[in-house]
């Protein structure tokens with residue numbers, strides 16, 4: 031098969047999924063150009079522009095590696111590697127049972143990979159122990175969205191709707207660095223940014239509210255209080271389209287603006303201005319990011335902001351609404367097709383008997399063959415190697431050695447495993463710990479689908495063959511499954527075949543993809559889920575209703591805007607949530623007097639496994655740093671550019687001081703993209719949100735001091 035010279039595809043990184051044209055050119059090799067796709071309209075960020083460099087990073091994995099007797103990872107053939115993994119898995123299962131093997135997936139995997147990984151875990155391994163890094167990402171917003179609206183799709187409207195907004199409130203999101211091309215959709219709107227830091231996004235805002243980390247819920251309650259007391263609330267909408275306002279109001283009633291100012295630090299006048307700006311705008315949106323969500327009360331915090339949006343009558347109205355800015359490339363699709371501990375494909379609950387029967391039917395097994403719900407991501411990592419926990423872990427698409435909270439503890443747990451297997455295309459920090467490393471193909475070398483932040487299903491297309499010696503994730507799963515005794519046809523390796531099965535498995539579920547096909551996407555159709563297929567599409571040709579009958583002729587055109595007529599609860603109404611503020615799991619004390627919060631910079635993506643290997647990006651942000659207010663640094667004896675030791679009750683990390691005059695004096699900020707002793711997650715807290723399993727990445731208590739020991743002596 032000859033390879034195309036140019037393909038229309040999407041960026042390998044974030045959930046915006048900017049459209050690109052990728053071509054092979056004689057002089058420059060692979061070249062990327064932005065396309066006029068609606069989300070990015072001809073723009074890309076620095077990561078998108080430099081993405082081709084990922085294809086041939088110097089230490090690209092090209093051979094399977096197995097840890098030898100000498101303790102070193104050594105190249106071997108594929109049969110040797112897969113045999114080693116399968117025989118170890120069989121041994122562990124025989125001794126400890128099926129739940130002794132666990133799987134950790136990722137929101138960067140295509141829909142096809144995420145689906146087949148979930149199926150592989152449930153059938154080939156028979157384990158309930160599967161979860162993924164999306165738990166660390168948007169799980170709090172998902173839990174709050176499901177509770178409020180009966181359905182969780184990050185943005186229940188197309189991104190381009192934002193372009194007509196008059197006001198947009200961004201709570202804990204910094205899209206100017208995390209999704210730069212998104213900013214063009216805010217050109218018309220007055221931005222209200224809620225962030226403890228004066229970020230690049232906050233610089234562009236009409237109003238910047240600067241709460242102390244972990245106090246957003248108090249702020250949300252206070253804004254609801256003002257909306258009601260000052261008479262801004264949408265009484266008719268609340269009566270006709272919602273339930274539960276009274277209970278929510280009872281909580282908000284005690285959050286008068288002065289009390290909110292005391293807890294959050296946001297002045298009363300700014301609170302009032304924010305509510306007025308949203309209420310007076312004809313078209314307004316409230317959007318949350320990780321800053322609001324990555325807390326042990328992340329779900330309640332998002333519920334607090336949804337309550338505000340509902341009180342102002344925004345959700346389910348064209349031109350207004352609430353949304354969560356999902357993060358990873360397939361953060362949306364990755365949570366819909368069965369790699370989440372409690373879910374089956376189609377966003378079905380694994381505990382729902384009807385869901386189990388449907389999916390088991392598609393998989394050709396009795397429903398009883400499907401395991402139940404497993405542990406959430408951090409609970410899973412925390413249980414590794416313990417008496418009741420998994421003894422083997424297979425990682426596809428994540429680098430938890432850097433990105434998991436309380437990272438030292440997590441790597442300690444991983445070190446006790448009988449078997450750690452990592453599939454990746456670079457030797458990530460987690461891969462370096464593995465017993466077996468499986469080199470896989472990446473983005474421009476494969477076909478598939480991704481679902482972007484507004485629920486639009488997109489085609490990822492192949493420009494190049496993968497390097498020889500490298501296999502696709504689908505081929506890896508197939509190879510392992512047959513060695514574990516599974517019938518080969520259960521694990522197709524062609525993405526289109528997997529997608530067609532995923533369509534059947536999702537049919538009738540919340541995230542129904544059954545009407546979406548490669549053919550329709552390749553013909554240029556814009557399809558947002560849910561997109562059910564024609565009635566009878568699952569029947570043999572002869573039994574299908576004739577398509578020229580009235581009402582069955584047109585294929586479903588997808589659902590760009592949800593909730594316009596009704597919300598997805600049985601009564602069609604949205605639910606206010608009865609939430610109240612509480613402190614972060616850890617508050618400051620004399621030995622840890624400052625708050626640390628964490629997040630991202632423009633040049634790096636996530637654990638940095640990919641972007642630290644792209645020279646142009648790494649030069650922009652070569653090492654860990656900590657943003658500190660000059661007075662705070664002065665008290666600690668630290669100058670700009672000095673090396674600081676930032677310590678919490680869990681450990682210390684080393685970072686270079688950046689003096690930032692707009693920082694809150696009692697708050698420091700660290701990006702989490704760096705490895706070794708520069709890992710921000712050496713200090714973060716693993717307190718979990720009881721409803722979503724989200725860890726408290728965004729607030730913990732620390733102290734900061736000059737780093738007097740060589741960085742290598744700090745336990746990393």
Ligand SMILES: Nc1nc2c(c(=O)[nH]1)N[C@H]1C(S)=C(S)[C@@H](COP(=O)(O)OP(=O)(O)OC[C@H]3O[C@@H](n4cnc5c(=O)[nH]c(N)nc54)[C@H](O)[C@@H]3O)O[C@H]1N2
Pocket residue numbers: 044045167201202203204205207208209224225226227229242243244245246319320321322356357358627628629630631632633634635636637699728729
């Ligand atoms: N450059 C870059 N872009 C990315 C990624 C990346 O790694 N790098 N990752 C992608 C992914 S997976 C995700 S999830 C998104 C994340 O996108 P964002 O949510 O925009 O990213 P973060 O930097 O994690 O957090 C946003 C802001 O929250 C603020 N914050 C911290 N604590 C609090 C708090 O208590 N309250 C409030 N209100 N704000 C707080 C931080 O100061 C930060 O500016 O980005 C995606 N895009």
Ligand SMILES: Nc1nc2c(c(=O)[nH]1)N[C@H]1C(S)=C(S)[C@@H](COP(=O)(O)OP(=O)(O)OC[C@H]3O[C@@H](n4cnc5c(=O)[nH]c(N)nc54)[C@H](O)[C@@H]3O)O[C@H]1N2
Pocket residue numbers: 136137138139140163164166167168320324357358425426427428429430432433434435453454455456458470472503628629630635636637638639640702710711714727
């Ligand atoms: N302190 C702190 N920690 C955080 C956060 C924070 O804000 N603060 N944010 C959290 C969030 S929102 C997220 S999303 C996580 C992300 O953190 P991680 O899950 O570690 O994400 P990545 O760094 O993207 O790791 C993905 C890995 O999979 C590989 N990979 C990419 N695509 C594929 C594929 O198709 N197949 C296979 N087999 N491998 C692939 C990449 O090379 C990389 O090594 O971090 C979380 N950790």
Ligand code: SF4
Pocket residue numbers: 041042043044045046047048070073074075076077078079208209210211
């Ligand atoms: S905004 Fe996201 S999708 Fe767009 S170019 Fe940057 S990293 Fe890629």
Ligand SMILES: [Mo]
Pocket residue numbers: 166167168357358
């Ligand atoms: Mo994320």
